[in-house]
Amino acid sequence: MSLKPPAQPAKIQNRAVAIFGGTFDPVHHGHLRAAAEVSEWLKVTDFRLVPVGSPPHRSRTFASAFHRLAMLELALAPYSDLAVDDREVRRGGRSFMVDTLKSVRQEVGDAPVFLCLGQDAANHLDTWREWERIFDLAHLVVMTRPDSRSSYPENLATVINDRSVTRTRDLMDSPAGGVRHVEVTQLAISSTNIREQLAQRHSPRFLLPATVLAYIEKHNLYRLPADHSDGLE
Ligand code: ATP
Numbered sequence: 001m002s003l004k005p006p007a008q009p010a011k012i013q014n015r016a017v018a019i020f021g022g023t024f025d026p027v028h029h030g031h032l033r034a035a036a037e038v039s040e041w042l043k044v045t046d047f048r049l050v051p052v053g054s055p056p057h058r059s060r061t062f063a064s065a066f067h068r069l070a071m072l073e074l075a076l077a078p079y080s081d082l083a084v085d086d087r088e089v090r091r092g093g094r095s096f097m098v099d100t101l102k103s104v105r106q107e108v109g110d111a112p113v114f115l116c117l118g119q120d121a122a123n124h125l126d127t128w129r130e131w132e133r134i135f136d137l138a139h140l141v142v143m144t145r146p147d148s149r150s151s152y153p154e155n156l157a158t159v160i161n162d163r164s165v166t167r168t169r170d171l172m173d174s175p176a177g178g179v180r181h182v183e184v185t186q187l188a189i190s191s192t193n194i195r196e197q198l199a200q201r202h203s204p205r206f207l208l209p210a211t212v213l214a215y216i217e218k219h220n221l222y223r224l225p226a227d228h229s230d231g232l233e
Contacts, residue, residue, distance in 0.1 A: 016172065017104060018047045018114040019085070019138070021097060023191065024068050025061045026216060027075045028208040030189035034143050035082055037184045038116050042141070042168075048085035049076065053095040056129065062195055063221050065089040074211040098130040101137035110175045113138040119150060119181075126156040135163060139171045139178045145186035198222040 020035050031049070039047035051068045055061065061068065072084045087103060088095040097115070104113055115138040117125070122142040125131050134140070140163075144150075152160055163179040165171060171178045194204040199222060205213055216222060 015046055015108065016042070016044045016112040016114065017108050018042055018044045018116055018141070019050055019100065019104060020048065020116040021050045021052060021088075021100070023055060023061055024049065024051045024072055025063055025191050026068065026071045026194060026208060026212055026221070028189045028191060028194055028212075029206075030187040032075060032082075032209075033187055034118070034184045035116075036079075038141060038143060038182060039081060041182055042114055044114065045081050047082050049082065050085045050088055050100060053088040053091060054093065056094045056096060067215075067219060067221060071212045071215055074215055075209045077211070096129040098128070098133050098137070101134060105137050105175075112172055112175055114141045114171070115139065116141045116143060118142075119144045123151050126153055131156075132159070135159070135177050138176050139174075139180070141171075142179065142181045143184045144181050146183060150181075195222045 018039060020031075020038070022031060024031060027049075035047060035049060049072055051065065051072055052061070053065055063071075069084060069086055069089060076082045076084055088100055091099065091103075101113065101115065115134065117140065119142055122140070125134070125140075128134070140160075142150075150157075150160075160179050163177060165178045165180060168180065171180060189207045194207055197204040198216065203213075
């Protein structure tokens, strides 16, 4: 009698993945609307919001990684096509996007990976660790708004121009290396403004999901003095 080998867990192959990183401190409708529009435009069903564990470019976050993850989970709970990916928090240490993309690439084989960035973040891409390596690992999708202008430094502008594709299909047919700019609705909402409102005892209701606001109130986040513990609790 020959024994059948145990079924191997299927390695996810050729399924496009989109990564949208941010501090999400807290997540708000600006993030969510941008994520919804880009995921629809890319037609990816695996769209992941990746909260930064420990930001390389900021001294600290205001809410802990534990709370930022919990708020994202609440915000995305109704939407099965948008998910939280906690790998940067789990990894610990400073969160470098290149490390995040390397680990995603290991999981998805040669499937297309899209790194979705706001124009504000993309303008400084050349300050990121191993930034040129990012193009070996992912396509860059820069989320712009009607009045936003790119202000890439010269070295970055050259790379972006060389890699820009005009047809979305060109991104779908290869795992990495292309650049597209996509216009998304930019709601005039920022986490900074929400934190300021909370610190002044104003309600930021309707700027973020009600479930997230309820969580903030329950845990007394963003009140003065600021909750600025970092890492998991
Ligand atoms: P903060 O005010 O603390 O700087 P933020 O609101 O800008 O935070 P981040 O978590 O830093 O949020 O943003 C993550 C990504 O989301 C960035 O690439 C940014 O461009 C994008 N983003 C932030 N706010 C909006 C918005 N209102 N509309 C669309 N995209 C947004």
